[in-house]
Amino acid sequence: MGIIQNIGKYFMMMYIVFSKPEKWKIFRRRFFEEMELIGVKSIPIVALMSAFMGAVIALQTASNMDNPLLPAYTVGYITRSSTILEFSPTIISLILAGKVGSNIASEVGTMRVTEQIDALEIMGVNSLSYLVLPKVTSAMIFFPVLIIFSIGLSLIGGWLSLKLSGLSSTETYIYGIRFFYRDSDIVYALTKTVVFAFLITSIASFKGYYTKGGSLDVGKSSTEAVVSASVAILIANFFLTQMFLL
Amino acid sequence: MIEVINVNKTFGDNQILKDVSATFEKGKVNLIIGQSGSGKSVLAKCIVGLHEVDSGQILYDERDFTKMDRLQRKEIRQEIGMLFQGSALFDSMTVEQNIKFPLTMFTKMSKKEMQERVDFCLERVNLTGKNGLYPAECSGGMQKRIAIARAISMNPKYLFCDEPNSGLDPQTSILIDNLIREITYEYDITTIVITHDMNSVIEIGDNVTFINQGQNWWQGDRKSIITTDNPEINDFVFASDFMKEIKETLKKI
Numbered sequence: 001m002g003i004i005q006n007i008g009k010y011f012m013m014m015y016i017v018f019s020k021p022e023k024w025k026i027f028r029r030r031f032f033e034e035m036e037l038i039g040v041k042s043i044p045i046v047a048l049m050s051a052f053m054g055a056v057i058a059l060q061t062a063s064n065m066d067n068p069l070l071p072a073y074t075v076g077y078i079t080r081s082s083t084i085l086e087f088s089p090t091i092i093s094l095i096l097a098g099k100v101g102s103n104i105a106s107e108v109g110t111m112r113v114t115e116q117i118d119a120l121e122i123m124g125v126n127s128l129s130y131l132v133l134p135k136v137t138s139a140m141i142f143f144p145v146l147i148i149f150s151i152g153l154s155l156i157g158g159w160l161s162l163k164l165s166g167l168s169s170t171e172t173y174i175y176g177i178r179f180f181y182r183d184s185d186i187v188y189a190l191t192k193t194v195v196f197a198f199l200i201t202s203i204a205s206f207k208g209y210y211t212k213g214g215s216l217d218v219g220k221s222s223t224e225a226v227v228s229a230s231v232a233i234l235i236a237n238f239f240l241t242q243m244f245l246l
Numbered sequence: 247m248i249e250v251i252n253v254n255k256t257f258g259d260n261q262i263l264k265d266v267s268a269t270f271e272k273g274k275v276n277l278i279i280g281q282s283g284s285g286k287s288v289l290a291k292c293i294v295g296l297h298e299v300d301s302g303q304i305l306y307d308e309r310d311f312t313k314m315d316r317l318q319r320k321e322i323r324q325e326i327g328m329l330f331q332g333s334a335l336f337d338s339m340t341v342e343q344n345i346k347f348p349l350t351m352f353t354k355m356s357k358k359e360m361q362e363r364v365d366f367c368l369e370r371v372n373l374t375g376k377n378g379l380y381p382a383e384c385s386g387g388m389q390k391r392i393a394i395a396r397a398i399s400m401n402p403k404y405l406f407c408d409e410p411n412s413g414l415d416p417q418t419s420i421l422i423d424n425l426i427r428e429i430t431y432e433y434d435i436t437t438i439v440i441t442h443d444m445n446s447v448i449e450i451g452d453n454v455t456f457i458n459q460g461q462n463w464w465q466g467d468r469k470s471i472i473t474t475d476n477p478e479i480n481d482f483v484f485a486s487d488f489m490k491e492i493k494e495t496l497k498k499i
Contacts, residue, residue, distance in 0.1 A: 121323075
């Protein structure tokens with residue numbers, strides 16, 4: 001019953017979030033502020049994760065390819081495919097669920113318990129639209145940029161690891177990356193990312209907005225936000241994969 | 247003037263407000279007092295619309311707030327200033343940005359006009375030149391004064407103060423009380439103060455409403471609170487032996 005009630009509450013919240021902003025000028029300013037906070041400040045962690053992720057995928061693939069029938073370019077092909085289809089959009093989104101999700105839930109939760117949200121409401125400001133809409137929209141626009149960046153760095157990481165370990169040549173790796181390339185894979189990855197961005201920011205905002213109590217409860221909401229967003233990403237990933245690839 | 251007529255509010259099986267009726271007059275400091283858990287904060291939250299009432303009416307100068315839709319309420323809310331118990335200043339904004347916030351959201355003032363208004367409000371609460379500070383850099387008393395400045399920035403018709411003296415030393419409390427009283431008289435606004443502070447009751451209570459067990463138990467001014475024989479209000483206001491002695495002395499005078 002609790003879960004159904006929460007889902008209902010979540011959809012009602014989203015209905016209010018997507019109402020017209022009080023002033024477009026203020027929305028625009030908040031949108032860019034959130035883009036910096038949620039997106040630009042996530043670049044270092046995304047870069048680090050992606051480079052090592054790509055390096056490990058390439059090394060794992062190369063070291064496990066002992067069948068002589070498999071062409072050498074398979075390493076590049078597998079690195080590219082797993083990075084574009086799964087690792088960059090899903091794993092990076094899970095990382096962002098931790099970083100951005102907890103940040104949003106604790107920020108909004110603190111505003112709730114310190115009555116800042118009540119202050120907004122009493123002034124006549126639609127607090128949900130003012131606080132949550134810029135977060136959701138900026139993430140939905142900037143996360144795909146982060147994922148493109150992540151894909152690029154992951155492939156570079158793979159190349160560097162192969163180069164340094166001597167497991168494959170640059171030409172073979174690049175040939176593998178370009179082999180049987182489909183634009184639709186990128187479309188699939190970016191579509192997934194937009195959905196994940198929406199889930200991360202909206203679930204974290206929901207958990208933060210309905211925080212009750214004090215600072216301890218803000219921490220609890222933050223943890224719940226990360227867990228719920230991660231579970232939602234995994235479930236959505238399953239359905240999106242079925243929809244797009246099967 | 248704000249009128250509360252037969253307001254009831256229940257949370258689950260717990261009825262917090264029982265047929266509460268009260269009148270809060272314009273140009274006066276109206277206090278709501280009562281023990282913790284008596285329902286005074288719930289009453290205040292019902293008046294400003296943070297809680298929906300189960301039944302009854304809340305009239306803002308004869309405009310029934312309970313029957314209004316979101317847009318109509320929004321208009322009323324722009325006539326309300328509120329000082330929260332914990333100040334509720336926006337941490338991420340400077341003092342100036344906090345005061346400017348409602349002006350940016352709801353007015354078409356030019357930058358220059360906004361700046362003048364901010365400076366005026368800061369001067370009014372004796373915080374001239376503190377524009378660039380962040381709330382975390384200010385003391386509790388300063389935060390309350392900044393919150394008052396923000397509350398008056400839109401020239402409100404109604405001012406709500408939730409425990410304005412909580413966590414403040416006696417001197418700063420008096421300063422805040424005096425500020426609230428001066429602003430009320432100066433701008434002829436309807437001020438409602440929720441308080442536990444007996445010093446505030448005696449100092450600024452033009453009209454005092456005593457809420458007990460979710461009901462309006464007693465209403466009067468700061469002079470009649472001293473002379474009343476109502477046992478509940480005497481137990482609350484003059485709880486200590488020292489205060490009882492003061493009451494007896496004052497009665498004799």
